[in-house]
Amino acid sequence: MKHIRFFFFFFPVLLFGGAKAFDFKDPKGVNTVIFQLDALLESINGSAGGVSGNVSFDPEKPAETSGTISLEASSLRVDNSVLQEHMHGEDWLDVQKFPTIEFSLANLTQLKQQGRSLHALAEGKMTIRNVTLKMNLPVELTYLEGMLEKRNRVPGDLLIVRSKFKVKRDDFGIKPGEYLDKVANEIDISINLAGACPVK
Amino acid sequence: MHTNRHTPELKSVIQNLITLLPFCTTLIFWILDGARLSFWATSIAVQEEVPVVEGMPELGTQTKVTWVDQFICGIETPAIGFLVTACLLFIRIYRKRSLKKITTSME
Numbered sequence: 001m002k003h004i005r006f007f008f009f010f011f012p013v014l015l016f017g018g019a020k021a022f023d024f025k026d027p028k029g030v031n032t033v034i035f036q037l038d039a040l041l042e043s044i045n046g047s048a049g050g051v052s053g054n055v056s057f058d059p060e061k062p063a064e065t066s067g068t069i070s071l072e073a074s075s076l077r078v079d080n081s082v083l084q085e086h087m088h089g090e091d092w093l094d095v096q097k098f099p100t101i102e103f104s105l106a107n108l109t110q111l112k113q114q115g116r117s118l119h120a121l122a123e124g125k126m127t128i129r130n131v132t133l134k135m136n137l138p139v140e141l142t143y144l145e146g147m148l149e150k151r152n153r154v155p156g157d158l159l160i161v162r163s164k165f166k167v168k169r170d171d172f173g174i175k176p177g178e179y180l181d182k183v184a185n186e187i188d189i190s191i192n193l194a195g196a197c198p199v200k
Numbered sequence: 201m202h203t204n205r206h207t208p209e210l211k212s213v214i215q216n217l218i219t220l221l222p223f224c225t226t227l228i229f230w231i232l233d234g235a236r237l238s239f240w241a242t243s244i245a246v247q248e249e250v251p252v253v254e255g256m257p258e259l260g261t262q263t264k265v266t267w268v269d270q271f272i273c274g275i276e277t278p279a280i281g282f283l284v285t286a287c288l289l290f291i292r293i294y295r296k297r298s299l300k301k302i303t304t305s306m307e
Contacts (some may be wrong), residue, residue, distance in 0.1 A: 032265045034266065042238040042239070044238075045245065046264040049265070080239060116259075144253065158252065
């Protein structure tokens with residue numbers, strides 16, 4: 001009986017022991033998503049700071065990396081307050097009804113180690129305005145063991161996730177085919193996030 | 201005598217300058233603010249590269265974005281200036297013509 005109890009207690013530890021959970025809610029407030037829309041008549045630049053989510057990463061098995069990165073839609077900011085109101089409004093992102101933009105990471109493929117960083121293709125699903133699409137995003141992961149203490153004064157590890165990719169607003173049903181001269185269809189997104197895994 | 205002869209011309213030059221003033225001023229403001237082709241901005245994003253780990257930039261950097269409230273002229277500023285100048289010019293021409301009509305009818 002004791003052996004069975006021991007097995008059930010340690011089975012999850014043995015199974016997921018190597019994987020570490022990294023929290024992407026940055027207490028320093030540096031985690032930012034930068035976006036750009038370059039239309040014929042107008043160029044819109046902005047950023048969003050409401051990043052959160054958890055990613056499970058095992059330095060020994062990086063291909064099995066999985067998790068979710070969420071972004072508060074209301075944290076999207078542009079340089080013109082009127083434009084921002086429109087962007088958050090019902091016709092565009094409708095942040096009241098759809099408060100989060102989410103990328104659900106299933107696994108990593110095409111892994112290539114380059115120095116300290118790991119380049120890969122993140123396979124997952126992107127959800128914007130309740131529309132979920134399969135997407136493969138190029139990512140660069142940097143695992144910094146024991147470096148959390150130097151960043152947040154808490155012992156633990158850091159995982160840096162960098163990516164540059166494009167999203168088409170047409171695909172997510174955001175005013176498809178409309179106002180293309182002022183609001184570009186292709187949105188250039190750049191992310192540079194630090195996730196923390198404190199030692200428990 | 202000399203000043204009397206030139207006064208109407210000088211007056212006309214001053215009036216022309218006043219007419220052009222809105223467009224010129226707004227154009228200068230627009231150029232000084234960076235000649236943005238898009239509309240006005242109420243804030244600017246200040247981007248700063250900060251090391252992921254303080255004092256160790258070799259481990260990589262992150263872009264920290266800070267928004268600062270500041271008004272920046274957009275393309276609408278010189279456009280408004282142009283419209284005001286056009287209106288003033290229209291009023292001047294209209295007044296000149298009506299004055300001419302009065303003088304000819306008086307003669």
